[in-house]
Amino acid sequence: MSELEADKLVDGTLAWRAPPAPLRSRRLATALSNAWHELRKSRTASIGAVMLVLLFGACIGTPWLATHDPIKQNYRERLQPPSEKHLLGTDRLGRDIYSRLLYGGRRLVTIAVVAVVLSLAVGVPFGVLTGYFGGLADTIGMRIVDGLLAFPGLLLYLLFVTVAQAWKLEGVMIDLVLVSALALAGMPEKARLARGSVLAEKQKEYVEASRAVGDAPVNIALSQVLPNIVSPLIVTATVRLGFVILIVAALSFLGLGTPPPTPDWGADLSAARDYMETHPLIAAFPGLAICYTVLAFNLFGDGLRDILDPRLAER
Amino acid sequence: MLAYTLRRIAQLVPVLLVLSMAVFAFVEALPGSIVDTLIGTEGGDIEEARAILTKEYGLDRPVHERYVLWLGRALQGDFGKSLVTRRPISTELLSRIPATVYLASVGIVLSMLIAVPLGTFAAVRRNSAVDYTAQVTSLAGISIPEFWFAILCVLLFSLYLGWLPSSGYVSPFEDFWGSLQFLILPAAAIGFRQAAFTTRLTRSSMLDELSKEYVDTARALGHSERKVIFKYTLRNAMIPTITISGLQLANLLGGTVVLESIFAWPGIGRAIFEAILQRDYPLIQAGVLVLGFIVVVMNLLVDLTYRLLNPRVKFA
Numbered sequence: 001m002s003e004l005e006a007d008k009l010v011d012g013t014l015a016w017r018a019p020p021a022p023l024r025s026r027r028l029a030t031a032l033s034n035a036w037h038e039l040r041k042s043r044t045a046s047i048g049a050v051m052l053v054l055l056f057g058a059c060i061g062t063p064w065l066a067t068h069d070p071i072k073q074n075y076r077e078r079l080q081p082p083s084e085k086h087l088l089g090t091d092r093l094g095r096d097i098y099s100r101l102l103y104g105g106r107r108l109v110t111i112a113v114v115a116v117v118l119s120l121a122v123g124v125p126f127g128v129l130t131g132y133f134g135g136l137a138d139t140i141g142m143r144i145v146d147g148l149l150a151f152p153g154l155l156l157y158l159l160f161v162t163v164a165q166a167w168k169l170e171g172v173m174i175d176l177v178l179v180s181a182l183a184l185a186g187m188p189e190k191a192r193l194a195r196g197s198v199l200a201e202k203q204k205e206y207v208e209a210s211r212a213v214g215d216a217p218v219n220i221a222l223s224q225v226l227p228n229i230v231s232p233l234i235v236t237a238t239v240r241l242g243f244v245i246l247i248v249a250a251l252s253f254l255g256l257g258t259p260p261p262t263p264d265w266g267a268d269l270s271a272a273r274d275y276m277e278t279h280p281l282i283a284a285f286p287g288l289a290i291c292y293t294v295l296a297f298n299l300f301g302d303g304l305r306d307i308l309d310p311r312l313a314e315r
Numbered sequence: 316m317l318a319y320t321l322r323r324i325a326q327l328v329p330v331l332l333v334l335s336m337a338v339f340a341f342v343e344a345l346p347g348s349i350v351d352t353l354i355g356t357e358g359g360d361i362e363e364a365r366a367i368l369t370k371e372y373g374l375d376r377p378v379h380e381r382y383v384l385w386l387g388r389a390l391q392g393d394f395g396k397s398l399v400t401r402r403p404i405s406t407e408l409l410s411r412i413p414a415t416v417y418l419a420s421v422g423i424v425l426s427m428l429i430a431v432p433l434g435t436f437a438a439v440r441r442n443s444a445v446d447y448t449a450q451v452t453s454l455a456g457i458s459i460p461e462f463w464f465a466i467l468c469v470l471l472f473s474l475y476l477g478w479l480p481s482s483g484y485v486s487p488f489e490d491f492w493g494s495l496q497f498l499i500l501p502a503a504a505i506g507f508r509q510a511a512f513t514t515r516l517t518r519s520s521m522l523d524e525l526s527k528e529y530v531d532t533a534r535a536l537g538h539s540e541r542k543v544i545f546k547y548t549l550r551n552a553m554i555p556t557i558t559i560s561g562l563q564l565a566n567l568l569g570g571t572v573v574l575e576s577i578f579a580w581p582g583i584g585r586a587i588f589e590a591i592l593q594r595d596y597p598l599i600q601a602g603v604l605v606l607g608f609i610v611v612v613m614n615l616l617v618d619l620t621y622r623l624l625n626p627r628v629k630f631a
Contacts (some may be wrong), residue, residue: 277474294460
């Protein structure tokens with residue numbers, strides 16, 4: 001007797017009931033193993049997935065994995081090489097580099113994930129609706145998107161950061177400004193992609209069928225068309241995560257991120273420059289950490305693209 | 316083509332308007348009035364200065380009138396004066412543009428010199444050691460932060476080996492060979508990173524072309540493999556590569572802030588970065604507007620070139 005039949009037999013109807021706990025966990029295990037099976041098709045994706053699991057594990061487990069307070073200075077133990085007490089050594093103020101890396105990574109990854117999720121949340125409905133309805137809304141919408149795309153490189157973030165500094169914002173508020181700038185800058189890409197896919201999808205029969213049965217246009221656009229264009233969006237979002245991490249690190253490298261002593265890969269790397277000749281390892285660790293993180297997202301995104309679009313995988 | 320070009324130019328107008336509004340809103344979003352910032356640097360009779368400045372910047376008028384006033388002046392190249400140097404912003408920015416153009420264009424040329432042969436070879440010898448190396452290197456290239464790569468280059472070539480200066484700038488018109496010494500490290504840092512993107516693109520568009528039927532036809536007709544690749548496929552495969560390199564160049568003109576500040580390169584990106592540190596708001600505003608304008612125009616030029624190179628694209 002299959003699991004589905006067991007569900008049905010409880011009261012003889014098809015009414016949905018929450019499956020018992022062991023069944024639920026078994027189903028989760030099946031879903032995970034299915035996902036893993038799909039991932040195995042691409043070596044890049046599986047390497048990326050393992051790297052990401054380690055990364056997110058370290059971010060979640062930071063309070064337990066860290067051996068020292070990342071901010072506490074200890075002048076007696078300045079610029080120490082890696083040792084049993086300080087796994088990756090100490091920086092110019094005697095702070096434990098390993099613990100700083102963990103806390104800095106947790107913050108950086110959180111900022112990047114929130115920013116990308118936010119840009120999807122704004123950009124995708126924007127693109128889907130302008131693409132689906134077309135006409136004037138489309139024209140105006142796409143000009144706004146073009147205007148946002150006209151900001152080259154870091155400039156949009158520089159403007160936001162300048163305003164944040166002028167208002168003398170502190171702590172979380174600076175991060176919030178940064179997140180909204182990143183989300184705004186990432187929005188056009190998602191909107192354009194979503195719009196492009198919607199234009200192709202709109203011609204298909206199921207849309208016509210939905211229209212024929214009298215579904216509301218907004219409903220068709222968001223609950224019927226949207227699910228069909230998800231895969232390119234997931235790929236873009238994954239690759240964008242790596243890109244966002246590079247931007248945030250570059251901004252804090254320039255000294256425009258959260259002010260010290262907050263652990264921050266970019267800022268720590270910049271501070272390590274003065275000791276580069278004598279203690280090159282201090283500058284190596286944050287740099288390697290950024291590379292690892294960006295590489296993980298890029299590998300996963302690349303592999304995912306191959307899996308979701310098999311035509312490209314043959315290349 | 317002409318009609319298409321004109322229509323694209325007309326489409327630029329709303330884009331530039333959005334850009335200018337965003338840049339204008341930036342200064343509006345600053346706390347307090349710009350007059351207070353200005354007064355801080357002026358000194359003298361505060362009340363009188365306040366009245367004059369309020370009138371000069373039109374702060375006694377509503378927002379939309381001020382925007383029109385500001386935009387009108389900006390269109391005539393009048394961005395006001397820098398709060399720090401007291402010189403006209405237009406001269407400040409103009410004097411910084413050559414260094415950025417120099418660095419960005421050499422960087423892009425360098426990236427194409429690396430990427431096109433590497434990407435082509437990787438595609439032709441697919442799954443060979445060269446292909447594998449090219450793929451791994453380019454994946455590493457897009458994952459390494461450019462500032463870290465730049466620092467590592469400085470560490471190796473300036474501090475350890477002492478071959479090249481770690482930062483600075485000499486104009487190529489004054490001393491060409493001397494200028495090259497300063498150029499190599501920053502241009503290599505740009506070239507390597509951009510080459511990573513271009514190699515991947517060249518490889519995949521080359522593979523795309525090689526799988527097309529005309530290639531089989533050319534081979535069946537007995538053309539040598541060399542001729543098939545260099546005369547037929549490479550030309551077609553280069554179209555996306557050239558387009559992307561053009562877009563990269565446009566982006567670099569405004570996006571080399573980080574490298575310019577690491578290498579003390581007196582370009583426009585560093586000018587804006589310094590203006591941020593010194594709270595020189597009119598200069599930031601004008602700088603972003605000018606760079607945005609350059610990027611938009613460059614993008615249009617790239618798009619038009621793309622259509623010239625690839626007549627198959629319909630002028631829709």
